[in-house]
Amino acid sequence: MINQNLKLNTKIFNENVEKSSTRLGFGKGLLKIGEENENIIVLCADLTESTKVDLFAERFPERFIDLGVAEQNLATVASGVASMGKIPFITSYSMFSPGRNWEQIRTTICYNNQPVKIIGSHSGLSVGPDGGSHQALEDIAITRVIPNMVVISPCDLIEAQKATIACAKTKDPTYMRLARNNTEIITTDETPFEIGKAQIFFTPEIGLAHVGIIATGPILYKAIMAAYTLEKKGIKSKVMNLSTIKPLDSEAIITLAKETKAIVTVEDHQIMGGMGSAVAECLASNYIVPIEFVGIDNKFGQSGTPEELTKYYGIDIVNIIEKVEKVLKRKN
Amino acid sequence: MENLTDEEIKKLKIKANEIRKSIIRMLRDAGSGHTAGSLGMTDIFTILYFHTLKHDPKNPLWINRDRLILSNGHICPVLYATLAHAGYFPTEELQTLRKFGSRLQGHPHSEYLPFMETSSGPLGSGLSQAIGMAIIDKIYGGDKTIYAILSDGEHDEGNTWEAIMLANKEKLSNLIVIVDRNNIQIGGNTERVMPLGDLGEKYKTFGWNTQNVNGHDFWEINNAIFKAKKNKSGPSVIIAHTIPSKGVKAWENDFRWHGKAPSKEEAEMALKELQNLYD
Numbered sequence: 001m002i003n004q005n006l007k008l009n010t011k012i013f014n015e016n017v018e019k020s021s022t023r024l025g026f027g028k029g030l031l032k033i034g035e036e037n038e039n040i041i042v043l044c045a046d047l048t049e050s051t052k053v054d055l056f057a058e059r060f061p062e063r064f065i066d067l068g069v070a071e072q073n074l075a076t077v078a079s080g081v082a083s084m085g086k087i088p089f090i091t092s093y094s095m096f097s098p099g100r101n102w103e104q105i106r107t108t109i110c111y112n113n114q115p116v117k118i119i120g121s122h123s124g125l126s127v128g129p130d131g132g133s134h135q136a137l138e139d140i141a142i143t144r145v146i147p148n149m150v151v152i153s154p155c156d157l158i159e160a161q162k163a164t165i166a167c168a169k170t171k172d173p174t175y176m177r178l179a180r181n182n183t184e185i186i187t188t189d190e191t192p193f194e195i196g197k198a199q200i201f202f203t204p205e206i207g208l209a210h211v212g213i214i215a216t217g218p219i220l221y222k223a224i225m226a227a228y229t230l231e232k233k234g235i236k237s238k239v240m241n242l243s244t245i246k247p248l249d250s251e252a253i254i255t256l257a258k259e260t261k262a263i264v265t266v267e268d269h270q271i272m273g274g275m276g277s278a279v280a281e282c283l284a285s286n287y288i289v290p291i292e293f294v295g296i297d298n299k300f301g302q303s304g305t306p307e308e309l310t311k312y313y314g315i316d317i318v319n320i321i322e323k324v325e326k327v328l329k330r331k332n
Numbered sequence: 333m334e335n336l337t338d339e340e341i342k343k344l345k346i347k348a349n350e351i352r353k354s355i356i357r358m359l360r361d362a363g364s365g366h367t368a369g370s371l372g373m374t375d376i377f378t379i380l381y382f383h384t385l386k387h388d389p390k391n392p393l394w395i396n397r398d399r400l401i402l403s404n405g406h407i408c409p410v411l412y413a414t415l416a417h418a419g420y421f422p423t424e425e426l427q428t429l430r431k432f433g434s435r436l437q438g439h440p441h442s443e444y445l446p447f448m449e450t451s452s453g454p455l456g457s458g459l460s461q462a463i464g465m466a467i468i469d470k471i472y473g474g475d476k477t478i479y480a481i482l483s484d485g486e487h488d489e490g491n492t493w494e495a496i497m498l499a500n501k502e503k504l505s506n507l508i509v510i511v512d513r514n515n516i517q518i519g520g521n522t523e524r525v526m527p528l529g530d531l532g533e534k535y536k537t538f539g540w541n542t543q544n545v546n547g548h549d550f551w552e553i554n555n556a557i558f559k560a561k562k563n564k565s566g567p568s569v570i571i572a573h574t575i576p577s578k579g580v581k582a583w584e585n586d587f588r589w590h591g592k593a594p595s596k597e598e599a600e601m602a603l604k605e606l607q608n609l610y611d
Contacts, residue, residue, distance in 0.1 A: 065502070077463050080450075080461035107451060112451050
């Protein structure tokens with residue numbers, strides 16, 4: 001059952017659950033924080049509308065700069081902006097920022113410890129028809145490895161809005177991973193959000209869970225649906241929303257592992273180096289349990305609908321269920 | 333500001349000579365580092381820190397200071413030595429260059445010396461950072477001048493040209509770039525490794541105010557900076573033609589000094605040559 005202490009969307013199991021995109025949540029959050037704080041500066045590399053900074057740009061044109069298709073410049077100019085005491089948000093597709101400009105992010109933003117907020121939209125297979133060149137499946141790996149960096153991957157429109165506002169208030173270099181498509185709205189305005197805090201979104205009706213499912217980003221919805229299906233089969237699970245991948249909420253992850261003794265991680269990202277790897281690093285050195293990983297297994301994406309791609313690459317509800325069954329076998 | 337008297341020029345020459353000696357001593361003790369560019373840019377760093385910049389070594393993070401970004405971080409011995417001589421930290425500390433626990437990292441790290449404005453070393457990103465600063469100063473109505481020092485070799489980097497286009501788009505008249513046109517890079521002559529041609533003309537085509545100067549002539553450099561500051565139409569670049577390893581005849585114009593430090597004997601010879609200059 002949905003954890004109602006967190007005031008989640010009670011209509012989540014309805015057929016026509018409301019959908020919107022995390023990128024729009026970011027755009028709305030940015031407008032709000034831009035109104036509150038005149039030190040917010042937005043830099044964009046020719047993707048104003050598709051990264052949803054058009055809302056901010058129309059309202060505050062004097063604090064908006066379009067640098068053209070130049071992501072290396074995007075990161076480095078932002079470092080200079082931040083060094084003057086401002087909070088720059090830089091936006092592009094994840095593939096290009098932090099993809100194209102990784103060294104610039106490492107040296108001029110993280111090595112200098114400047115509070116630049118790197119917003120990457122169109123991450124994951126869910127980009128769909130644009131094809132493999134545009135589907136960032138490595139961005140979590142390349143950002144979480146950099147010292148000083150915070151990595152956030154919100155699960156829906158509303159959480160993305162809250163995460164945007166929250167990260168504008170910190171001094172940390174931050175990467176926020178967004179998705180293009182409209183996805184199910186899981187949280188509500190009343191759901192608490194804090195950077196670095198994992199939350200249990202789904203729990204068994206009664207008793208202890210047999211397995212812990214940890215998900216990040218909009219694919220969390222599929223994890224919850226898998227848990228819902230498993231419950232009917234008599235398999236009790238807890239589903240964790242791990243929206244902050246770094247710093248990792250180790251305490252919550254260890255607590256979940258201690259209760260369930262089996263973990264499945266779920267992400268729209270390469271298995272190697274992703275959120276599941278972060279969870280495995282944590283559990284390997286603190287509390288060893290079997291772990292199964294739902295993610296992309298060392299492959300590039302291709303064109304197709306998000307539904308076709310999630311099925312083909314094995315990150316659908318049915319795959320989560322399979323991995324749960326597998327991890328339960330390994331548990332004994 | 334506008335004019336330098338003969339007396340002032342003489343003082344700058346003596347100061348530059350002291351800084352060159354510091355550079356040679358620190359590179360000798362470090363056992364590695366970049367000699368040619370450091371000595372080649374000494375005159376320009378000297379005039380900037382001892383004449384041009386609005387700054388206060390006693391209040392290094394003074395909010396209204398001009399900003400100076402060293403993009404080609406590998407010539408940091410000249411930055412460190414100039415900062416020390418200007419009073420930012422004791423000159424004795426220069427001998428810790430490249431040693432464990434030192435604030436004087438092999439390439440600048442702003443965490444240890446925040447008044448350096450940024451960390452640098454990986455080429456091609458300094459101009460963009462200076463542009464970020466200049467944009468903010470313009471938006472928020474400041475009156476600072478933002479200086480960026482670039483090498484000629486880092487014009488091989490695409491990031492540099494992305495930045496050159498943006499500065500023109502934003503009409504950043506508060507930005508002055510000084511390019512160290514010494515015609516060498518780590519692998520040899522710039523025109524052989526990757527021909528850059530007439531850099532000034534290239535900047536001009538990109539909408540910049542362009543000047544060429546002899547990078548060892550204080551009067552010329554000062555005059556060019558003054559003209560650049562007066563120009564309010566857009567960003568300015570000064571192509572400073574310099575001699576790599578300037579001051580030590582045996583090393584001048586030899587690309588092999590780009591990335592190596594002098595031995596004890598070589599340093600002794602060089603220090604003697606510089607000693608005789610203004611005795």
